[in-house]
Amino acid sequence: MTTILTVVGARPQFIKAAAVSRAIRARDSMSEIMVHTGQHFDANMSDVFFDELEIAPPTHHLGIGGGGHGRMTGRMLEGIEEILEAGRPDWVLIYGDTNSTIAGALAAAKLHIPVAHVEAGLRSFNKRMPEEINRVLTDHVSTLLFCPTQAAVGNLAKEGVTTGVHHVGDVMYDATLNARAKARETSDIVGQLRLEPGKYVLSTVHRAENTESRESLESVLDYLKAKAVGMPVVLPLHPRTSAAAKKHGLDFDSLTVIDPVGYLDMMALLDGCAEVLTDSGGVQKEAYFHRKPCTTLRKETEWVETIEAGWNRLWKGTDFKSPRTNIADYGDGKSAEQILNLIEMAR
Structure with a gap:
């Protein structure tokens, strides 16, 4: 029996872990221990995802949210290390690029427990x-590196990382395929907000680069407000963005601001919108999965293939490429199975 200890803490990780956890449950040869760091502590950004994605409650909940990067990561590292020393799993499985990711990777590496990084x-x-x-350090201590694209494989090769590297596609695509039909059946958020399908914009804003200064946040909000002249802009408000706006004395006038939403409601909003404006890496991809044009509210993106395929563009100074094409790199919705097959083969 292969025991996998999974570390999660933030919304995108819950979504990816749901697809892999579902595949683990289907295997008699594997078991999973789930550790939730508490990085996303708002119930609408954490608990609701476990419920809607049918993830078993975490075995351990560290309750570590808020505070500076160093303090948060240090507390997570300490908590995860204690769990690993007590349980000694065969693998530590981590996702993405958050403080929870790097804490899980470092705790495992220092105890000589192999690390598997999804989205390497x-x-x-x-x-x-x-x-x-977080991404760079995590990749350099990982044993298995599961890349969503060939470009990611190339990035690692340029850094001298070639052993244990596998292109497996994108587990978020697995999750989207599973959830989209369910969202169409169960979510009424578009109707509740009195929105007309195809005639509203969906936005998310949370990155530090857009919230840490008054100038940066004001620039983003001005852009969203200009968009709202043409059609409603729906903004599920991240706690960090709410706090930053209050601190800097900025308002959300003319925007349709709502509380953070669960995964199925987010799927419904993506399904029904005309376009997406976001600084989130995960939402950029989800926009593509729903075949919605996306403007990334940053100076760069990790998901360069979405720009090359014409579905995404960078904020300020770039436009969509045409014609739009499909992105084969993201796979066929069976990335979770490939990941588990490779973990079993590596024992």
Whole structure:
């Protein structure tokens, strides 16, 4: 029996873990221990995802949310290390690029427990982003590196990382295929907000680069407000963005601001919108999965293939490429199965 300890803490990780956890449950040869760091502590950004995605409640909940990057990561590292020392799993499975990711990777590596990194090899090449530091360090201590694209494989090769690297496609695509039909059956959020399908814009804003200064946040909000002149702009408000706006004395006038939503409601909003404006890496991809044009509210993106395929563009100064094409790299919705097959083969 292969025991996998999974570390999650933020919305995109819950979504990816749901697809892999579902595949683990279907195998008699594997078991899973789920550790939730608590990085996303708002119930609408955490608990609701476990319910809607049918993920078993976490075995361990560390309750570590808020605070600076160093303090948060250090507390997570300490908590995860204690769990690993007590249980000694065969693998530690981590996702993405958050503080939870790097804490899980470092705790496992220091105890000589092999690390499997889902979504390895992504690079923005902007080291001012905390996420970029997390990605690079995590990849360099991982044993198995599961890349969503060939570009990610190439990024790792340029850094000298070639052993244990596999292109498996995108587990978020697995999750989207599973959830989209369910969302169409169960979510009424578009109707509740009195929106007309195809005639509203969906936006998300949460990155530090867009919220840490008054100037940066005001610039983003001005752009969204200009968009709202033509059609409603729906903004599920991230706690970080709400706090930053209050701190800087900024308002959300003319925007349709709502509380953070669950996964199925987010799928419904993506399904019904005309376009997406976001600084989230995960939402950029989800926009593509729903075949919605997306403007990334940043100077760069890790998902360069979405720009090359004409579905995405960078904010300020770029336009959509044409014609739009499909992205084969993301796979066929069976990435979770490939990941587990490779973990079993690596024993």
